[in-house]
Amino acid sequence: MPENFYDLLGVSDDATQAELKAAYRAKAREYHPDVNDDDRATAQFQTIRRAYDVLSDESERADYERLGHRTYVKKRMKGYPSASRWGDDDSASSGGPSASRGTSTTASSRSRRASTSTSTTSASTASTSRSSTDRSASASGTASSTSSTGSSRSRSKRRSSGRTTTATVGGHDPEAADARARAREARRARRRQQRQKDQVRSSRRRTLSYHWTSVLGATILYVAGVAQYLLAQLPALDAFAAELVSAPSVAALTGSYGLTGLLQFALAAAQTPTATPEALLFPAGAVALPLSLVVTVHRFGSGATRLYAVGAFAPLVALGLSTALAPMVALALLLAVVVPVVSASLFLGDVGRYLWATR
Known part of the structure; x- marks a missing residue:
């Protein structure tokens, strides 16, 4: 009987969903009652179907690996698959192909021994007719002794061969079985850890994408507000640009040119x-x-x-300075436009590339 569902489907215990599906289809073509005339075909096919249903469901597969085959089958499947569905007991009782070959070999061996014995008897009779009674008796005794010795050796060899075969087939190495069990458990533990890491990584990436979207919306909102402010201050911006081109100096950078402060603009627009x-x-x-x-x-x-985040606070700084200092075009452009927009753009670019690479 297969040791577990993986053996039943003929796949390794780290098989992917695609490998499980391919193995199930192959087994279904072999054991489906429509193509298999065996009386056990229906039960075998149902068992294969149940094994595939368990392994193809991630949660059921995790429970199966956590509980182990015996415990899972006992608790959730009421003890099947059983050995009778796969012919282990029947093959042992009826003999099967191996038993037939063994019977045929034994019969052939007996026939050869009978033929040899007949030939030996005929030769011994012919020799008796040509020799004396004493030498005939001696030869007959020697032949009987040789035949007895050969038969004894043959039986001893057959018994020894039978014991060796039995030990080879029915033997069980506990250390090797424990090593295989530990290796399987280690692989399952690694898979569980990897699945947990993947789930944490996926959840973290999903949350980061939500935050990235919120930053993008806030950036669009801020750029729209700054554009509205700059459009209202076009005359002051034109005068600042002309002065900076004609006579660049510190005075040109600190001039207001009739610019309205950020806070005053916001309050006036709201009132x-x-x-x-x-x-x-x-x-x-x-x-x-x-x-x-x-x-x-x-x-x-x-x-x-x-x-x-530090760069994003520049607009608030500009709002605070507009109440304490005279409006300066250069300072307003730096704090209200350049620093926050560049900071937000760099953030959106860096995080966006990461989300795109890990999608």
């Missing part, structure tokens, strides 16, 4: 009678961008990756 939700794009983005980056970096990042 107008015709204020719309679009007016809150910049303040909402200035809060959502650093918040999403801080949460993501705190959970998944380490080392230099924390600089992404």
Whole structure:
């Protein structure tokens, strides 16, 4: 009888789902009652089907490997497959092909011995007719002794051969069996650990993808708010660009050129009678961008990756400085546009490449 379901299907205990399916199909073609006339074909096919159902289900397969074959069969399958379904007992009782060959060989051996004995008797009779009675008796005694000795040796050899064959076929090496069991258990433990690692890695990657999506949404929200602010400050930006091109100096970099501060722009847009939700794009983005980056970096990042979150706080710094300092075009562009947008873009690019590579 097969030792376990893997032996029943003829696959190793680390077989993949594709290998299990191929082995099941091959066994089904062999044992299906429509193609197999054996009386046990139906029971054998049902057993093969049950074994495949267990191994093809990941949770059932895990329980099967955890409990072991005997315990699993006893608790969940009420003891089958049994030896009678695979003909172990029947072949032993009826003999089968091996028994037939053994009987034929024995009959042939007996026939040869009978023929040899007849030839020896005829030769002994002919010799008796040509020789004296004493020499005939002596020769007959010698032949009988030789024949008896040969028969005794032949029986001894057959008994010895039978004992050797029995020891070879029915022998059991406990140490080898224990070694195989330990090796199987070690492979199953490694597979369980690998599955657990894969599940943890998949869950972590899925969570990171959610955070990456939130950062992308916050970045889009912030860029839309900054674009709205810059469009409202086009005259000041044009004057700053012209001054910087014609006479680049420190004064050109520190000039306001009629620029409205970030905080003043946000408050004015929110307090107008015709204020719309679009007016809150910049303040909402200035809060959502650093918040999403801080949460993501705190959970998944380490080392230099924390600089992404530091850069995202630049818009809040710009809002704070706009209340304490006169508006400066260069400083506003640096803190409100360059630093946060570059930081968010680098983060989205790095994490996006990782998610794409591990998909």
